[in-house]
Amino acid sequence: MFTEAKRAKFLSHLDREVVKGIRGFSLEAYLVALEGWRRGLELKWYKNETELCKLDRVRSSTQGKFFSLANNKKLHYFFRSRGDMVSNEAVEICRNKQLTKEYLKKAGIPVPEGAVFDNINEDKIISYTKKLGFPVVVKPLTGSMGKGVYVNINNEAELLRVLGELNSSNINDQLLVEKHYPGKEYRVYVVGDDVAGAVNRIPANIIGDGVSTVSELIEQKNKMRKKNPYLARKPINIDFEVCNMLQKVGYDENSILKRGEQIFLREKSNLSSGGDSIEATDDLSEEVKSTAIKALKALPDIPHAGVDIIVNPTNNDDAVVLEINATAEIALHVYPVYGEAKDIPAKIIDYYFPETTDNQKSNAYFDFKSVLEPLKTWATEEIKISKTPSDRYYVKKYYVTGKVHKVGYMTFIQRKALRLGLFGEAKKSGEGVEVTVIGTEPEILEQFKEICYKGSRRSKVEEITETQTEIMKGPFQIGFKKIL
């Protein structure tokens, strides 16, 4: 179904190395923060929400997710990918799927018909469903991440089984019963008057190669997912549902799939349970895009968010809006499984700081994991990130041998480099030390050789080999690290 050519293409300034080890909701925050910082905005991370700004934090921790960006004119706070231009009222409305629908309906936006039930009253639900007509969807009113969501329920028997399961699964929430709409589901990210990206999610699946078994194919797929910063911690686990699905099509774990044969392993298309994200902005018609944009305008003060829609398979211009995610994930657009990445962070910053749209963007990034550490342990209240480096950068490497281990050599190099405004690293390598310096002036990089020679008081340098000074291409980390 999908060839290698259609495989994901990430943005070069947000390659894997830049976000290495940054996962989950912290990644969401990091992507937006980094974009702002790269444009020269002042970036501060907070342990907690500040007294000046209380963003609805959706009952989540704030460390590494709460930050501010500022220039000399204004300051904006962010929680994950959501900025302070999104009102807390809108966040509250979005949390309640039925309430959201009422707002949308009032604005003339098509939404699935449905009703809310305070508790699991089987008789009431069944009689309502009969009126509504199968197939239906049952989901908790305020849940998120696809928990407790059952789609495509086709008859009374299936409905009873779902209600039974919900009854025993301890979900203390009101239930929403809605008409099920067939058709492709999209997560559309809207910023202002534009669709910044749209992703079609499909359930966990594998494609045969004529040689590998099902479990081998799953393993391969998981390996691939591991390379995707967004999906790295969302593998396909072989569980009851997966075995059930295999059985339905007459396979087991050891079956060998034909070349090009695709089988689905789950019903739900959630990415967290192994689903694939396919960048599909171009699939959407202008009409559908405008429905998504209008949906946000139907709510009070929510200029950017993720909109879930289903497009009518028989009419490309027709779609229903399922829900609005005020704190939507953006990493799935930046790191899709198939298709070309969309730069949602840039769109968000464009919206908050339109005056920076044409700013020259630095290729630098900072060590977010180190920033996170003291925030997570509550060791700091607030960290202000060093100024964004601008201009063109050059890189040069020195390999130094002699008495350079355990004599304060690397510390010496580190301090000297930082004082000269250089970035890079000093890395222990065999008997010597490999020094990488990155800076704006090639002369200073050349002169750094003197410093490498001098060394710390107790060191004794014997020989230095060096590389040519080159223009720094691609992202690089600010600061200067010692790597032992």
Add this chain to the structure above:
Amino acid sequence: MKKWLSHLESSIPEAARGYSLSAYAIALEGWRRGLKLKFINENYRRKSELYYSLASDIREHRFVVSRGDLTTREAMDICKNKHTAKQYLKKAGVPAPEGENFTKEVADEEIISYARKLGYPLVIKPNDGTGGTGVIANIKNEEDFKQALSYVRYDLGFQNVIVEQYFSGEDLRIYVVGDQAIGAFTRTRANVIGDGKNTIRSLLKMKMKERDKNPALFKRPIKIDQEMHTVLEEQGYTLESIPEKDERVFLKAKGNVSSGGDSVDVTDDISDEIKAVAIKAVKAIPGLENAGIDLIADIDKNTAVVLEINSQASIRNHLFPMVGKARDIPKAIIDYYFPETKNTDYKDKPLYFFEFQDIWEALRDGYAYEYVVPSMPKGDITSTRFIVDGTVRGVGYENWIRIRARKLQLNGYVKQLKNGKLSVVVSGNTENIDKFRKIINNRAPEKAEVTSVQERVRKSPVKMGFEIIKNEQSTADKGSSKKSTSSINVNDTVDGYFPVKIDDVRKPKKKKGNKKSTSKSTTTKKVQKEESKLKRQNEISQTEKGRSKENNRKKRKSILSLLFK
């Protein structure tokens, strides 16, 4: 013997030991009074010289080491230039040694003739040196003077020198804030005191253990070297001798604290007249508010001369003297800068301190520009401790505890004890402590099996945050000791501010007699060393730089040995 400040004693994390202690202790005092504390990255300074700022609602002040921004740039410049400083002192009638400043253009001959005029004994020192580097004291005659002059000017490269009168007497450091002398200390050479049972070697070991407990000092051993052997021999001992009870045996010739010397608090022993000299010295420099004054005091005559004014003095030896009472310099400084916080007494409440390693790393590695330390819990606060017994290891209990503590915004730690039990320390809002008490007494994660929970008193300070400690270690000492040792290296420079007197260094070799054999053996050893060095040099093709450096070092050594004869 010694009495430290109880609110500081176990509040110094490993990473803030040594040179960094001055800044940490002052920052801590301000922070404990509720001031907003942040560390600032400017020019990638050394760990001990990081900028920090303290702010109340009405003012903000920036500090570096013990110097605050009320000290003007002008005052700093005056203090840095020893000659200018002396002129200011003279003008204000503060006794200071007579002397003259010579720039690099002045020929040696001229300086030598000035020395003759001034009269011996004399001191030579660099005009803008810091620490004790290049200070040669008690030069008694012209021959010695010539050698010392050449050593300071050409071997050390300090071309601008000061020649002044030498005074003998008690070497003092007095710390002045405003118009008060807050603390005074002097130093003794490295020594041990006999107990009539142990050998000098084991007394030394005990001494080292004691020094390790002193946050003002790095965990560095007192080196057993030739100097020690010589000094002992002079007193008629070897490392295996057993000195009598209460007998003091000196181990080193030099008095710096870093080579094992002890700092001795003498604040209560020195007269008001001598203290007044120090206070007057600070007043003599316009724009100077607090400083450490080096003086030589003549105790019998009750007079003192001021040698130097340190506007950015270390205060660690006042805070953790090896002998005598600690003096609360941070309190005096914060009182002076933030008088509105003078009456904030935090000492009757549970105490907190903060980790310094994170701050240092964030600034050292260059990604952070400002680092704000979270404020302490306010209002009604309690600290307590629980000992938990049962199947509580490797079953996720520690993590579970941490999550509960975090949710209730409690600081503290959970630590594995040697006896298999867990120690849980929590500190914070009293209401939340009550909630936590209920949780720990009634609940546990699935796999854990708690057999008993006992509550104990927790009095010592608690570090901010909540951590899981795997093995037995004291919390104050906790922290990434491995990391911190590597970052200390760079600070491995000359310690202290006290001039190294040629007298001190010379003493052991002054007395002749049975010493000959040792000096012989040292020289032969040295020759062997030199030979092997040469061999190595031949083997390795050295860079030009390296070689000239080596030559310099050799030259310096030979000059030194000349001087010491």
